[in-house]
Amino acid sequence: MEQMKLHMKSTFNPGRYFYYTFLFVIIFLAGNVSVYAQNNKVSISGKVINANRRAVSFASVVYKESGKGVAANADGYFNLELPANVRNGILQFSSVGFHSKEVSFTVSDIKTDIGEIQLIAFYSELDEVVVTGEVKPTPVDSSIYKVKLITSEKIQQSGALNLNELLMTEANIRMSTDLVLGAQIEMMGLGGQNVKIMIDGVPVIGRLDGNIDLSQVNLDNIEQVEVIEGPMSVVYGNNALAGTINLITKQNKHHTLEANAKAYAESVGRYSGNIGLSQKLGKHNLSADGGYEYFSGVDFNKTNRSMDWKPKKLYRFNLGHILNGANWQLNTRFGFYNDRLHYKSDIVEGYKTFDTYYFTRRYDASLGLSGNWNEKNHFNVVVSYNDYDRREQEFFKDLTTLEEIFQEKEKTQDVNQKMLRVIHGVDFIPRKLSLQSGIDFNIEQMQGPRIDDGEQNIGDYAAFLNLRYSFVPAFEIQPGLRYSYNTEYDSPLVYSLNAKWNIAKKLLWRGSVSKGFRAPSIKELYYIFVDSNHEIYGNSNLEAESSHNFNSTIEFTSGSETVAWKISSSQFFNDIDNQITLIQQENTTAYSYVNIESSKSTGGDLSIDYGYKGWLNLRAGYGLTGRLKSYAEANVPDKYTFTHDYFAGVKFTEPSTKIKLTADYKYNGKLPYFYTDSEDNQIKEGSQEAYHILDASVSRTFLKNQLQLILGAKNLFDVTTVNRTGAGGGAHSGSSGTPVSYGRSFFINLNYKLYK
Numbered sequence: 162m163e164q165m166k167l168h169m170k171s172t173f174n175p176g177r178y179f180y181y182t183f184l185f186v187i188i189f190l191a192g193n194v195s196v197y198a199q200n201n202k203v204s205i206s207g208k209v210i211n212a213n214r215r216a217v218s219f220a221s222v223v224y225k226e227s228g229k230g231v232a233a234n235a236d237g238y239f240n241l242e243l244p245a246n247v248r249n250g251i252l253q254f255s256s257v258g259f260h261s262k263e264v265s266f267t268v269s270d271i272k273t274d275i276g277e278i279q280l281i282a283f284y285s286e287l288d289e290v291v292v293t294g295e296v297k298p299t300p301v302d303s304s305i306y307k308v309k310l311i312t313s314e315k316i317q318q319s320g321a322l323n324l325n326e327l328l329m330t331e332a333n334i335r336m337s338t339d340l341v342l343g344a345q346i347e348m349m350g351l352g353g354q355n356v357k358i359m360i361d362g363v364p365v366i367g368r369l370d371g372n373i374d375l376s377q378v379n380l381d382n383i384e385q386v387e388v389i390e391g392p393m394s395v396v397y398g399n400n401a402l403a404g405t406i407n408l409i410t411k412q413n414k415h416h417t418l419e420a421n422a423k424a425y426a427e428s429v430g431r432y433s434g435n436i437g438l439s440q441k442l443g444k445h446n447l448s449a450d451g452g453y454e455y456f457s458g459v460d461f462n463k464t465n466r467s468m469d470w471k472p473k474k475l476y477r478f479n480l481g482h483i484l485n486g487a488n489w490q491l492n493t494r495f496g497f498y499n500d501r502l503h504y505k506s507d508i509v510e511g512y513k514t515f516d517t518y519y520f521t522r523r524y525d526a527s528l529g530l531s532g533n534w535n536e537k538n539h540f541n542v543v544v545s546y547n548d549y550d551r552r553e554q555e556f557f558k559d560l561t562t563l564e565e566i567f568q569e570k571e572k573t574q575d576v577n578q579k580m581l582r583v584i585h586g587v588d589f590i591p592r593k594l595s596l597q598s599g600i601d602f603n604i605e606q607m608q609g610p611r612i613d614d615g616e617q618n619i620g621d622y623a624a625f626l627n628l629r630y631s632f633v634p635a636f637e638i639q640p641g642l643r644y645s646y647n648t649e650y651d652s653p654l655v656y657s658l659n660a661k662w663n664i665a666k667k668l669l670w671r672g673s674v675s676k677g678f679r680a681p682s683i684k685e686l687y688y689i690f691v692d693s694n695h696e697i698y699g700n701s702n703l704e705a706e707s708s709h710n711f712n713s714t715i716e717f718t719s720g721s722e723t724v725a726w727k728i729s730s731s732q733f734f735n736d737i738d739n740q741i742t743l744i745q746q747e748n749t750t751a752y753s754y755v756n757i758e759s760s761k762s763t764g765g766d767l768s769i770d771y772g773y774k775g776w777l778n779l780r781a782g783y784g785l786t787g788r789l790k791s792y793a794e795a796n797v798p799d800k801y802t803f804t805h806d807y808f809a810g811v812k813f814t815e816p817s818t819k820i821k822l823t824a825d826y827k828y829n830g831k832l833p834y835f836y837t838d839s840e841d842n843q844i845k846e847g848s849q850e851a852y853h854i855l856d857a858s859v860s861r862t863f864l865k866n867q868l869q870l871i872l873g874a875k876n877l878f879d880v881t882t883v884n885r886t887g888a889g890g891g892a893h894s895g896s897s898g899t900p901v902s903y904g905r906s907f908f909i910n911l912n913y914k915l916y917k
Contacts, residue, residue, distance in 0.1 A: 203247060203268050206240045207275040208415070209233050209254060212775050215312075216414075217280055218290050218300060220256040225263070236414050245271075254278055281775070293362075293387040293407040294396055296539045296586030296597055297531070305629065305639050305659045306393075307671050307714045307731065311386040313411070318812075318823045318858050320873045320908045322425065322433055322454065324358075324386070324408070325375040329854055330827040332766045332784045332808050333390060336375070338900045340471060341504065341519065343374025349390055349733050350762025350786045351403035354741070355679065355706075357393065359407045361494070362541075363527045364400075366578045366605075367549030368682065370743065377498065377521065381423060381435040382450050382479060384411045391712040391733060394677040395625050395641040395657045396584075398601055402677040402708045402737065410494070412483065413439035413446060416916040423452075427875075427908040430457030444485045451478030458503070459903040461881060465507045466514065469881075470903040475500035489532025498523040512560045517553055520570070524548040539586040548577040573690075576607040576683070592634075597627040601645075605683060613687035613699065620648040621680070627657075635663040650680045650705045669716045677708040685741055685754045696751040697743070704756050708737040725772035732765035740790075761789040763801065768808075776814040783807055788833060802846070805830035824857040834885065849885050849899055853878045871910040879905040 209220040216237030223230030224243060230253075233239040241252070248268050252275075255261040259280040266275050290298045291308045301308055311327060321327040325344035328334050335347040346353045354371030357364065358378065365373050386408050393405040413419045418440050425433040437450030458472035477498040484491040502519040509515065527545035534540070551574040556567040584599035601623045608616045623645030631637035643655040657675035664670055681703040688699040714731040740760040743752050768782030787801035807828040814821045832849040858873030882898040 201245050202242045202271075203245055204240055204242050204272050205252065205266060205268075205275060206238070206272065208277050209237045209239065209256070210277050210279050211259075212279065212281060214277075214279075215289070217256050217259065218298060220254055220259075220280065223253040223255075225251040225253050252278075254280060256280060289385075291387050292409060293359075293389055293405060294393060296541050296584050297533070302669070305637065305661045305671065306389050306673075307391075307712070309388040309390070311388070313384050315823075316380050316383060316386070317869070317871065317910070317912065318821065318860060318873075319825065319856060320425070320427075320858060320871065320875065320910055321380060323376045323380060324378040324406070326875075327380060327386065328375070330808060330810070330825040330856065331388070332768065332782055332806065333764075333786070334388075335829065335832070338376075338902075339370070340469070340900055341502070342369040342372070344376040345370075345372040346375060348403040349735060350764065350788045351735060351737070351760075352742075354682075355400060355403040355737075357397050357399075357401040357405040359397075359405065360525070361410055361492075361527065361529065362407060362543050362582065363525065363545040363547070364397075364578065364580065364603075366547045366576055367521070367523065367551070367574070368684065369551075369574075371682070371685070371741075374521075377475075377500065377523070378408065379452065379477060379498075380408075381452050382411050382437065384409045390731075391673060392657065392675045392677040392708065392710045394655050394675065395627065395643040396599070396601075398603065398621060398623055398643070398645065399679050402679060402706070402710070403735070410479075410481075411437075413441065413448065413916075417441050419914070419916040421912065421914040423913075424911045425908065427906050429459055429903055429906045431455070431906075431908075446481075446483040446485070448481040448483075449479065452476065458505075461904075467505050467507050469900070471505070472503040473500060486532065488534065489530065492527075492529040492531075494525070494527050494529075496523070496525040498525075508560070514558045514560065515555065516558070517555050520550075520552045520554070522548075522550045537588045537591070539588075541582075541584045541586075543580070543582045545580045546577070547580075548575075550575050572609045573611060574607070574684075575609050576605065578606075579604045593631045595629045597629070598625070600624050607683040607687075611688055611690045612683065613689060613701075617683045617687045618648070619680070619683055620646075621652075622646045623652075637661050645678075647680050647705075649686070652680070652705075653678055653707060667718050669718075671712075671714045671716075673710070673712045675710045677706075677710060679706040679708075679741075681705065681741055681754070688754075698751060698753045700754045703741055703754060704739040706737055706739050706741060706756075708735060710735050720772075723774050725770075727770040728768070729770075730765065730767045732763075734761075734763045736761050757790055759790070761801075763787045764803075766806075776816050778812040779810070781807075781809040802833040804832050819861060821860045822858075823860075824855065826853070826855045828853050847886050850883050852880045852883050852901060854880065854902075867914050869910075869912040871908075871912075873908050873910070875906050875908065876902045877905060 209217040211217055218237060220233040220237065221230055222233060222239045222241055224241060231239055231241050250266060252264050252266060253261060254264065262278065262280055264278055289301045289310050291301050291304055291310065292298050293308065294306050295304065301310060316327060319327060325336055328346065329336050333349055337345050339345065346356055348356050352371060353373060358373045359365065365378065367373065386406065389405045391404060393401040397405060421437045423435040433452065433454040435450060435452035439446065439448040453476045454474065456473045458468040459470040460468040479494065479496045482493045500521050504517040504519065506515045525547050527543060530542040532540065552570045552572050554568060554570045556565055558565045581602040582599065584597060586595060586597045588595045603621045606618045623643055625641065625643040627639050627641040629637060629639040639659040641657040645652040655676050655678050657673060659673045662670045684699065685703060686699050686701050688697060690697045711734045714729065717728045719726045737760040739756040741754055742757055744755050764786040766782055766784040768780060771779045784806040785803060787803045789801045808826065810825045812823045828851065830851045834847055834849060855877040856875050857877065858871055860869060860871040862869045880901050881904050882900050884898050
């Protein structure tokens with residue numbers, strides 16, 4: 162059936178048709194019935210939110226006359242019971258990092274809802290909640306980890322459709338692109354094989370050349386992105402040496418029915434749309450969303466048929482079910498992703514073409530259970546099954562007869578992973594002594610003709626502990642240990658020591674010392690791929706990577722009702738033994754995975770954030786990353802090679818019209834890389850030129866904030882390919898340049914939401 166579809170000829174453009182016909186009408190009907198019962202008390206309820214209409218977790222709510230109060234829950238909701246004779250009064254609202262607020266109320270019935278109460282933060286990000294590395298949602302200032310949050314507002318304003326585009330202007334992060342293997346990341350001087358990518362705590366699988374293709378990680382149903390720099394190996398194990406990126410999906414927590422739709426078009430021939438629906442039915446919450454994306458490709462040289470940026474189309478959908486208990490939540494999710502990349506060839510002999518399709522499919526299923534069985538005990542359980550399938554299909558076309566001959570689809574990679582993670586947290590002494598313990602089981606299986614013996618399996622079974630203790634209210638430490646059994650390698654005892662010190666009311670320091678471990682992947686051990694353009698071999702004699710990491714961050718914050726400041730400085734050092742990399746074999750054209758004797762990276766960043774009256778936010782900063790690699794005893798560099806990065810951003814909201822203007826800029830400094838000289842087969846160092854990235858957008862909401870219109874521009878400096886010095890190439894590229902982007906583009910993004 163697929164082959165028949167590929168033979169169909171049509172001038173129909175599915176992407177453009179999809180975009181221009183993406184007008185919809187959603188009709189809904191829902192009712193709320195309030196049932197009142199006679200008793201001797203009245204209840205006052207509502208929700209505490211911040212300026213971005215996000216929940217202020219655990220805010221204090223006090224009835225001023227009696228001093229009686231309650232704390233809001235993690236979602237900002239509160240319910241305060243008062244004597245039946247109370248008819249009016251004043252409630253006092255407060256939370257750490259926010260200005261206190263008094264609100265008058267009048268009792269209209271036994272149950273009175275006063276709606277949303279907005280608190281204004283002293284400074285940015287203090288009101289945000291994170292979940293990565295925690296048993297339960299935790300305010301970002303209370304987390305012992307340094308967590309960088311990217312909110313849904315920034316995701317929408319940037320026009321980013323995937324994680325690759327979103328991270329292009331972030332500090333300490335480098336993005337690059339292989340035009341076949343996809344988008345690749347570097348954090349803190351370490352490659353993507355050392356970065357853990359997760360969605361709701363479930364690892365994303367399907368690494369190509371050690372990297373997850375971040376262009377396949379869609380953002381339409383993502384509430385926020387949490388980035389932790391530095392090892393999280395104690396909790397998350399393998400691939401978490403350089404950092405962890407966890408995407409948190411959206412949940413309908415506040416409405417009986419919620420529907421949303423998005424239509425996106427970009428000037429380079431890129432179109433996308435998404436529709437989502439969520440319905441609450443008592444304790445149940447059902448959700449579904451799906452989307453489509455079409456990219457016609459970009460070619461810088463119009464004289465040939467091949468294209469620099471390959472045409473691509475994808476579609477995806479997600480289904481979810483949440484069951485809410487009194488003190489727990491059961492979350493079931495299923496996701497499907499499918500894309501097709503079209504690699505066009507030049508015309509051969511005046512009338513022939515030899516094209517290739519690359520197909521990728523992902524299936525993701527997970528079950529999560531979280532909550533608490535009393536005030537001191539909390540739990541979080543995640544069970545998941547993920548399947549990744551990549552295939553390629555070549556076909557020949559005779560342009561004189563229009564005859565097409567399709568080859569059989571070849572399975573190039575088929576991998577699945579089964580995971581179980583159970584975390585239990587107990588507060589022995591609230592805010593003073595707590596213990597986090599857990600187990601983490603992972604079984605990975607890979608099949609295919611390019612895997613030695615056709616199939617290989619690796620299992621990793623671990624238990625871990627994190628003990629958090631506060632000597633004094635201002636200082637706390639968290640030592641952690643992880644012991645694991647790996648079916649292929651002897652795993653060392655992994656440890657970490659995190660500390661947080663509130664030096665003064667406005668001055669905060671975080672630091673960590675940790676050891677990491679990464680066993681070679683199945684592909685690095687058993688991969689065999691030989692064709693006319695590639696010759697790559699796994700290495701079953703590889704040694705496991707181990708690392709030591711040191712991190713330190715200090716933050717100063719200051720704020721009033723009109724002005725807010727945040728100054729942050731961080732430093733890091735990574736020392737990795739036996740780092741695994743792909744190197745050309747001596748006197749051959751073949752590549753093989755080998756261990757580097759020593760790999761080190763060091764650096765840091767300085768950033769300044771400024772806010773004025775909630776309608777102006779400015780940020781600026783500088784990042785420095787040094788790298789030192791040793792491939793052999795005879796080839797040991799005696800100095801670090803450093804990269805300098807600069808970044809800046811502005812967000813301005815015009816007070817009267819509420820029009821928002823945002824801009825993000827990053828200077829990516831000269832980057833070193835290593836290659837094998839074709840003349841003497843020696844590993845040598847080259848460099849990649851520096852380049853600038855600037856994105857900007859303007860937006861406004863209409864129809865009582867239900868419709869949002871965003872107009873924007875990406876890559877205003879029109880960067881396409883960055884030159885490299887040196888004669889080296891990679892196993893997947895014969896070019897002396899590195900592709901960065903398809904050039905300057907302009908986009909329009911429409912978001913519409915209905916809710917009740």
